[in-house]
Amino acid sequence: MVRTVYSPEYCLQYLEQYASQEIFVTGLILGQITEARENVIHLARTPEEKNSDSTSENSSVSDKAEAVRNLLGVSEAWVADHAKHVTRMLPGGMFVQGVFITSDEDIFEDPNYFSKVRSILNYTYKVLHANEYMYGNCPYTNERLVLHMSTNTKVLTCKTVEVGSNVKNTIIKPVDWKFLSKPQQWQRLDCYYEFDDVYPVIVKKSGISVKHQFQQILESAHKTIESSVMFIDGELRNGSEALEQLIKKKKPKNSSKSIQDMAKSMHVSLFVPFENSLPETVEYLECDGSIHFSGVVSSSVFMCPKATINEAIAAVKQDIVRSLASRFTMHCDALIDDNLLPEEKVCFNEPPRRVLVPVGTLYLCDYLFPGEAPAEALLSVRELLDLQITETDVVCDVETPADTSEFDALDRDASSEELLATPQEASQFMYITGICFAMLVLIVSIIIHYYDSILEVITKLLTRS
Structure with a gap:
């Protein structure tokens, strides 16, 4: 069976724009x-x-660039780095599905060019697979798309x-x-987790x-989110049911509104099952401090209406974990300095917050560090997605900046050494308290055991007096 892919018509215009200039271009195919x-x-x-001495995995795509004239001159690491940065911007359920190329060579017939295509795809797969919490590789298939448009004939082959x-x-x-002349329809699912x-x-x-x-926090969060149960609009749904069926159920019988006008967004809630049993053995860990990890992750996932509830559940969970992994890495x-010294009593870390950027009829995301303006997101969108948007298009209110008032109070308390007890002082206090309590119990036990004898002696003393 031939694989069928649906794409908005502006993607064809995008390819024709570069093919008409008869220049070599390579890029990423994003989809679901x-x-x-x-x-x-x-x-x-x-x-x-960039020049060859800067094409490392952690390189930025914002430095001075030099033109590459054909596919053989493309660096696998550079394309993979682009795919890694773009994956951070994708909501859950969306992936880098392959690469597109505009050139005058037939990349499928020339063995040298086709070997280069395979090398790029495999290297990108390996880089995205290195961080499992980024969900860089689509879990449903290992096949990647290769879309080519000839700059000579303008023929498109995939x-x-x-x-x-x-x-x-x-x-x-x-x-x-x-290619679809009408915009694709998407069902939006919003979640605040x-x-x-x-953590010790x-x-x-x-x-x-x-x-x-942060890696330990991410591992713990991943286990918790994977074990959670998802409710859509407050109800537990049948996993095999399609999203469009839920939309139809919401539509009143006498309503003249179309299905797409109903329920522009579905609210998703994740509930973690309560563990009512404790392990037989409990490990006690002596730690030197703790990390209080607190905040709300905003998640906006866009699914094809024909997708099932189970696919939507997987996409929402992917989105939350991918967002955390992206922020921690950034x-x-x-x-x-990655190391914090023990003498630092209190330290506050604020990862970047999420903002939404429009792409067609849906939204992708970007991340802003504290103090950065929405204009910073325009640079990422222009560079990584090759899109031109305005500052007003960036949705910045999906997450609010962190409240540092609690941290400020902790910092003031930590600066007063007389209020801080050392671990040795704390253990001595507990030890002394334990001895006093034991002596009190012993005295009470002796009194109860010899109660009759003591009472008889007291009675005789009172009688003599």
């Missing part, structure tokens, strides 16, 4: 795969590559290539690519690794 349908949402040109370390023989399959957890901290000789602590990359 469900059992019912595969949709492409956007084509994002990969920025021109095929799939299987990627992964276990792939020995490359299988190429044709793809039926269909609150975190308020405390152990200080090593070299200090505390912020990246390591925050740690921005730190001057």
Whole structure:
């Protein structure tokens, strides 16, 4: 069966724009795969590559660039780095589905060019697979799209290539690519997931690794979110049911409104099951401090209306975990020193907050550090997505800046050393309290045991007197 892909018509105009200039261009295909349908949402040109000594995995795509004239000159690491940055901007359920190319060479017939395509796809797969919490690779298929438009004939060809370390023989399959004149319809699901957890901290000789602590928080959050149960508009839904069926149920019988006018957004709530049993053995860990991880993650996921409830559940959970992983990575990359020394009593870390940016009929996201203006998001969108938007298009109120009043109070308390007891002082206090309590219990036990004898002696003394 031939794989069918649906894409908005502006993607065709996007390709024709570069093909008409007869220049070589490579970029990423962004979209969503469900059992019912595969949709492409956007084509994002990969920025021109920097000089070779800066094409590392952590490189930025904002430095001075130099033109690459054909596919053989493209760096696999540069395309993979672009895919990694773009994945952070995608909501849950959306993935980098492949690459597009405009060139005068036939990349499917020339073995050198096709070998380069496979190398780019496999390297990108490997880089995105390195961080499992980013959900960089689509879990439903290992096949990636390769879309090519000839700058000579303007003929468009799309095929799939299987990627992964276990792939020995490359299988190429044709793809039926269909451009839609009408905008694609999406069902939006909004969720606000609150975190308020405390994690232990152990200080090593070299200090505390912020990246390591965040990784532990991310692992714990991932387990909690995966075990949670999702309610849509306050109800537990059948996982095999399509989203469009829920929309139809909401529509009143006598209403003249269309289905798309009903319920522009569905509210999602995640509930974590209560563990009512404790393990037989409890491990006690001596720690030097704690991390209070608190805040609300705003999630906005866009699904094809034909997608099932289970697919929507997976997308929402992916979105929350991917957002946390993106913020932690960006925050740690921005730190001057990853290690915090033990003498630092209180430390406040504020990862970047999420903002929404429009792409077609849906929204992708970007992240702003404290003090950054919406104009900063315009640079990322222009560079990574090859889109021109205005500052007013950026939705900045989905998450509010962190409230630092509680931290300020803790900081003031930490500065007063007389209010802080050392672990040794605390243990001595508990030890002394335990001895006093034991002596009191012993005295009471003796009185109760010899109560009759003591009462008889007291009676005789009173009689004599």
